Amino acid sequence: MPEKDFSSVLKKPRLVVRNFLARPQHEGVGAIVRRSIGRFELKYFDPFLVLDEFSVTAPAGFPDHPHRGFETVTYMLQGAVTHEDFEGHKGTIGAGDLQWMTAGRGILHSEMPAAQGTQKGLQLWINLSSSHKMIEPKYQEMLSKDISEASKDGITVRVIAGEALGTKSPIYTRTPTMYLDFTLKPGAHLQQPIPTSWNAFVYVLEGEGTFGSPKALPVTAHHLLLLGISGDGLETWNKSSKTLRFILVGGEPLGEPITQFGPFVMNSQEEIDQTIEDFENCVNGFEKARHWSSGDSLN
Structure with missing residues (x-):
């Protein structure tokens, strides 16, 4: 049997309907990102909430911050960042490595440079359905070689x-x-x-x-x-x-429907209000936030 002609896979290719140049902006503490989804012109592209191409050089970075209701996918292009959360999960994501984090009902974590020079990568936020927003946090991590x-x-x-x-x-x-x-x-x-x-x-x-x-x-x-x-x-x-x-x-x-308040993404304003209350009171998934800050394990 002859080899399949790969050039004839598609019957009707999709056309480009919008084109954005992602311009640099400041995020975190001293970090620079090129945000293409989650900006004024494109606040949401179901199911995608944010796409950042980030560039960070120590001491800049993304110190302790919470998430609820979605997933973050961090894909390193150059250098490395260290991730640490209030569950005790910690590791370094190097060039070509991947971390697929399901924040679910709640995560408090930090993402900081782990090497000299400029660290570059992509971070994508993927929304979770209402049935998955309050699941327990989970990680899927892969080294570049895998x-x-x-x-x-x-x-x-x-x-x-x-x-x-x-x-x-x-x-x-x-x-x-x-x-x-x-x-x-x-x-x-x-x-x-x-x-x-x-x-x-x-x-x-x-x-x-x-x-x-x-x-x-x-x-x-x-x-x-x-x-x-x-x-x-x-x-x-x-x-x-x-x-x-x-x-x-x-x-x-x-x-x-989605309602977003910074790092919290839920389906209604009532759920956002509850999330803010949960975080402020360190309950309902944020219990360990009360006594945790990144670097505690080094002290």
Whole structure:
């Protein structure tokens, strides 16, 4: 049997419907982020709450702060950060490593530089359905060497979540999600299926690429591209002389109301009010916040 023609996977590629340049802004304590989702023009892209490309150099960072009601996915591009929480979970996320944290009913943690120089990475916030918002916190962590990879015809993909080029990730996603890190050599042409009911976007990390249509204008680093809902996947060309790297992220929309107050994301104002009360009183998931601060284990 002849090899399957990968160039004919898609019947109708999705087109780019919006294009944002993520500009630098200050977050945390002295950290710089390029925020593309969770900004004024795009406050929510169901089920995605925030996408930050962060850059941090000690002593700047993200000291003790809480979360409830969603997941954070931290993917390091350069350097390393140390994570520590009030449950005693602690570790270092190095270049190429992944941490998929389900905050659920409550986490208080810190994320600080763990190496000299500038640490860079991506952090994605994924909303949880109302049935999962108050589950116990959980972690899924993978070292760079353990992340599934596949290559074909000038294309290499790191499969953080979902499936690409016949390779699947072991990460379990409570909100069905795909998260793929693609690198295309000059001249490479990609067609990647996306479930037809899912929302999806591209964020360009380096190089320039043509997305959705061969006649589209090329897009460069730090741009977020929202893909239309009509179509069964993403088509991309690298027509430049340099390597193109981007992430493709897709997820099943929850279709539920959201109310957000900073690091808390629930379904109603009443639930947000209760969350603030829980945190202030150190109850209902935040009990250990009363006597904890990062670095306690070193004192």
